[in-house]
Amino acid sequence: MEENQTHLNSPQVYRTKILVELLRKHQSMDRDILIKEISVKENKNLSVRTIQRYVKTLNEDYGIIITLNKSTNHYWLDEEKSANIESFLSHIEILSTAELIKSSFNETNNALAFVEFENKATISSIPNFKVILEAIHQALPISFGHYSFYHLKEEDYTLKPYFLKQYQNRWYVIGETEKGYRTFGIDRLKDITVGTKKFKQKTEEAIDKFRNVIGLNYVDHKMEKIQLSFHISQKPYIVSLPLHHSQKEIITHNENNFDIELSIHPNFEFRQQVLKYGSLVKVVEPKWLVVEIKEELRKGFEGY
Numbered sequence: 001m002e003e004n005q006t007h008l009n010s011p012q013v014y015r016t017k018i019l020v021e022l023l024r025k026h027q028s029m030d031r032d033i034l035i036k037e038i039s040v041k042e043n044k045n046l047s048v049r050t051i052q053r054y055v056k057t058l059n060e061d062y063g064i065i066i067t068l069n070k071s072t073n074h075y076w077l078d079e080e081k082s083a084n085i086e087s088f089l090s091h092i093e094i095l096s097t098a099e100l101i102k103s104s105f106n107e108t109n110n111a112l113a114f115v116e117f118e119n120k121a122t123i124s125s126i127p128n129f130k131v132i133l134e135a136i137h138q139a140l141p142i143s144f145g146h147y148s149f150y151h152l153k154e155e156d157y158t159l160k161p162y163f164l165k166q167y168q169n170r171w172y173v174i175g176e177t178e179k180g181y182r183t184f185g186i187d188r189l190k191d192i193t194v195g196t197k198k199f200k201q202k203t204e205e206a207i208d209k210f211r212n213v214i215g216l217n218y219v220d221h222k223m224e225k226i227q228l229s230f231h232i233s234q235k236p237y238i239v240s241l242p243l244h245h246s247q248k249e250i251i252t253h254n255e256n257n258f259d260i261e262l263s264i265h266p267n268f269e270f271r272q273q274v275l276k277y278g279s280l281v282k283v284v285e286p287k288w289l290v291v292e293i294k295e296e297l298r299k300g301f302e303g304y
């Protein structure tokens with residue numbers, strides 16, 4: 001029976017995603033209303049005990065802190081104390097996609113004829129991903145050869161790996177070498193070996209350093225408030241897929257524009273994101289960034 005399981009299967013894991021999304025949207029919800037909404041979405045009647053088990057799993061296995069106020073019978077999601085909720089939701093989406101592909105294989109042996117992956121980098125890095133993630137769990141250093149696209153040569157490194165980060169469909173490992181924090185694309189790591197001497201884990205500190213950046217570099221510029229003005233046609237895309245978790249809409253009463261504010265380190269990757277929108281975005285603040293983007297656009301124009 002579902003009530004006696006000690007783990008969650010794929011459909012059940014997806015229900016926890018719905019649970020988290022509902023609590024994020026409403027901040028808190030009456031337990032019975034929450035159960036009803038999840039049951040309707042999943043077309044399956046869920047019991048109070050099942051929801052209690054889901055909440056326990058989220059708290060203990062995923063670090064998503066949900067509490068029940070017994071006096072009001074309301075569940076509440078503590079976003080401040082919870083682990084990275086966006087990462088959890090992305091994790092669940094990956095599981096759901098894998099389940100859909102698996103079920104398609106059961107129905108036809110030609111399922112992948114209808115699925116096209118963006119590139120091979122993610123797939124080729126899977127063996128490295130597993131080795132690195134295990135090293136992170138055990139707080140063990142890794143040694144490897146790394147080919148630099150910038151320097152066009154391979155060098156050997158030893159790294160204390162703290163966490164894995166995905167950016168533009170590539171996976172990167174972030175940690176410390178003897179020279180400080182470094183980021184490596186895991187699809188370019190060769191001959192990975194795991195050491196035996198444990199190190200002091202600094203994952204929270206490392207994640208915090210990269211919390212206010214878009215991409216992989218946090219040392220290009222100090223943290224600043226950035227104001228961007230997009231053509232209104234871009235609003236649905238920017239709202240549904242924010243540039244950064246700090247993104248806030250600025251109300252300007254200009255129906256032709258959609259303005260946002262970001263609190264970030266305006267690094268190279270961020271400037272690349274701005275430039276890719278071309279005439280559909282304008283930097284408003286800070287003024288030094290306005291000048292820099294204008295200069296990049298001028299150089300690009302002169303290239304033609």
